Amino acid sequence: MEAQEALEQFFGFREFREPQREVIADILSGRDVFVVMPTGGGKSLCYQLPALLLDGVTIVVSPLIALMKDQVDGLQERGIAATLINSTITGTEQQHRIQRMAAGDYRLVYVSPERFRSASFLRSLSGVTIALFAVDEAHCLSQWGHDFRPDYFRLGKVIEELGRPQVAAFTATATPDVREDIVMRLDLQDPRMFVAGFSRPNLRFVVTATANETEKFERLRDLTTRQKVGIVYCATRRKVEQVSEMLAAWGTKLELYHGGMDDSDRERSQNRFATGGCDVVVATNAFGMGIDRADLRFVAHYDLPGSLEAYYQEAGRAGRDGEPAVCELLFNYADTQVQEFFIEGSNPSLDLIRSVYEYLRTLADASNQVVIALQELAQRMNVDNEIAVRSAVTVLDRHGIIDRYDIPGGRVRGTRLLRPDLGSRQLPIDLRNLQEKERRDRAKLKAMLDYAYARGCRQRIILRYFGDDAANDCGACDHCSSKRHTKLREPDGTERLLVRKVLSGIARMSHRTPAGFKPRFGRTRVIQVLVGSRVQELSDLGLDRLSTYGILAGEPVAYLHELFRELEDSGLIYATTGQYPTICLTPLGADVMRDQAGFKLVWPERKKRSSKPVIAESTDQPFDRALFEELRKIRARLALENGGVPHYVIFPDETLKAFARLKPRSVKDARRIRGVGEVKARRYVPSFLEVIVAFA
Secondary structure (H helix, E strand, C coil): CCHHHHHHHHHCCCCCCCCHHHHHHHHHCCCCEEEECCCCCCCCHHHHHHHHHCCCEEEEECCCHHHHHHHHHHHHHCCCCEEEECCCCCHHHHHHHHHHHHCCCCCEEEECHHHHHCHHHHHHHHHCCEEEEEECCHHHHCCCCCCCCHHHHCHHHHHHHCCCCCEEEEECCCCHHHHHHHHHHHCCCCCEEEECCCCCCCEEEEEEECCCHHHHHHHHHHHHHHHCCEEEECCCHHHHHHHHHHHHHCCCCEEEECCCCCHHHHHHHHHHHHCCCCCEEEECCCCCCCCCCCCCCEEEECCCCCCHHHHHHHHCCCCCCCCCEEEEEEECHHHHHHHHHHHHHHCCCHHHHHHHHHHHHHHCCCCCEEECCHHHHHHHCCCCCHHHHHHHHHHHHHCCCEEEECCCCCCCCEEEECCCCCCHHHCCCCHHHHHHHHHHHHHHHHHHHHHHHCCCCHHHHHHHHCCCCCCCCCCCCHHHHHCHHHHCECCCHHHHHHHHHHHHHHHHCCEEECCEEECCCCHHHHHHHHHCCCCHHHHHCCHHHCCCCCCCCCCCHHHHHHHHHHHHHCCCEEECCCCCCCEEECHHHHHHHCCCCCCCECCCCCCCCCCCCCCCCCCCCCCCHHHHHHHHHHHHHHHHHCCCCCHHHHCCHHHHHHHHHHCCCCHHHHCCCCCCCHHHHHHHHHHHHHHHHHHC
16 A cells, blocks of 8 residues: 555545645655754654554653543554553553554554553563554653653654664654754664754734733733633633633633543543633643644743743644734743742752652651652652752653652652662762753743743744744744734735736635625635635635636745735735635735736745645635534534544544535545545445435
């Protein structure tokens, strides 16, 4: 089977996104790869599809239990043999799954990183043919990154112990320093590097200075009212609860999410939001990894994040459908106190590390093991900053002085002293490394503050932080928008013709009424028609037969996104707000299209780069909403019948909207819709067809 055939048969897609085809080709050729791809760019397909074609098992290291469960559920629903191994399964079941791995019964196995701490687990994998070792969220490997996890740190040694299989690493956010550290930690062999670009032209970055909590709440109220669907990030659990109470009092349908909640409550909140059961989630940074909801119109940060890496990863969850979205930081300098507290906690003193070690020695049993919650450990030691105790344990673990292990059925992890005869003054701690980490953490916070205070283009600052020195002003952020009046000018002949072509394309994709034009499609779909995209749904809707199809072939998509924003700011087009934004001509825009009026514009800069931005496909077209709601009921029933899996495992909202728009009458018709693979078509589509036929 070829990659293209597998793409269509199992995933229901007709074409690859950039640079999926090249990544998959390199993996299939046996080469190590390192891929930096924006949120929503399709990283998971880059290792899931090769797993179907390689000889052996693909092991995927994933940091979150809920995330790997969703991935496995989705693969199984596509008819792909996949499973997971983490702390939620018994030792007996783990051995059973390893035996099935050795027998070749699975194509993909998701493994939590802490499993590799067990020597017996590693030995049990000796009989398994590992075709590919995929490391998802690879930035967790680097202590210089924003989400370092000790269990990831040892993966380089794990790979060697497994016989050095082919390795593929994936992340959405990594600075050049972090990328270099990841390559070194994993010892990637002559890796092919893919940096798909960090630019997200559909996102508008805003920093709003706020004097107090009242101003923050007022701004949040405006955001949630106008933009409808989004995430509000807070720095602490207490703040999550406060903000949730205020938004709920205004009638906002919301969920909250933080690390203090039970696993089942967190999973319920995540599933309800992912399936459209509520509009807003108020959460700490523990929320969001793996969230597959394309229609997020805003991400607001109630508190200052600790780094630009964390901020951009969280903000980047907005607008995955390619349509406009707002990323707003509510900034008050006093918020830095929280981040200073986190930095102090993340960088314990050498004295505290030694004290934690000595205390663990006093608690250890005859087998040099201790079972105690780190919160309780901090209380017993009278340490106010619990984070500092956790970080001290992490340092001891990373230096091979202790080993942390899971206890089946419990949330508390055990600690094993590996070198119990060492005195606290003999600990082989790399003090210079600790000092360097603190220096970098403080530099990250300073970069975040510089961003908040900056008087330049927000997105340009972010992109240059990630090493994109060729980045130009975005034209959309609060700073770029505030400078519009100084850059307005009339078009030359070429520019006027370009704008008239754009406006003509919008007009032909709108409803014509006696009163003018009414919007039908969103910005991304219009741009796809103008550049002549070969996306399947364009032909399904007959949009490839429009006279304006391909009229701007060759124009950079990112440039057109910026141009559309300027057309809106100049009053030539208008965009609806809310969950499914659409665009249309204004009366002035109609006159300009007919060459009957003049206009001024702030003309976007043309970027001198050959790489194509990754733009997620949108699903903003009109659809039969009544039918859509009935299809959701069918999906809910099917999800319940299949063991209570999340609804989007059956089909995501985007696919149901396509059903409600295109109204397929047969399984064959449904197979033409993006995301409907062969197995799901056979298993689920007949139930949906009954409703579609009844509506027709």
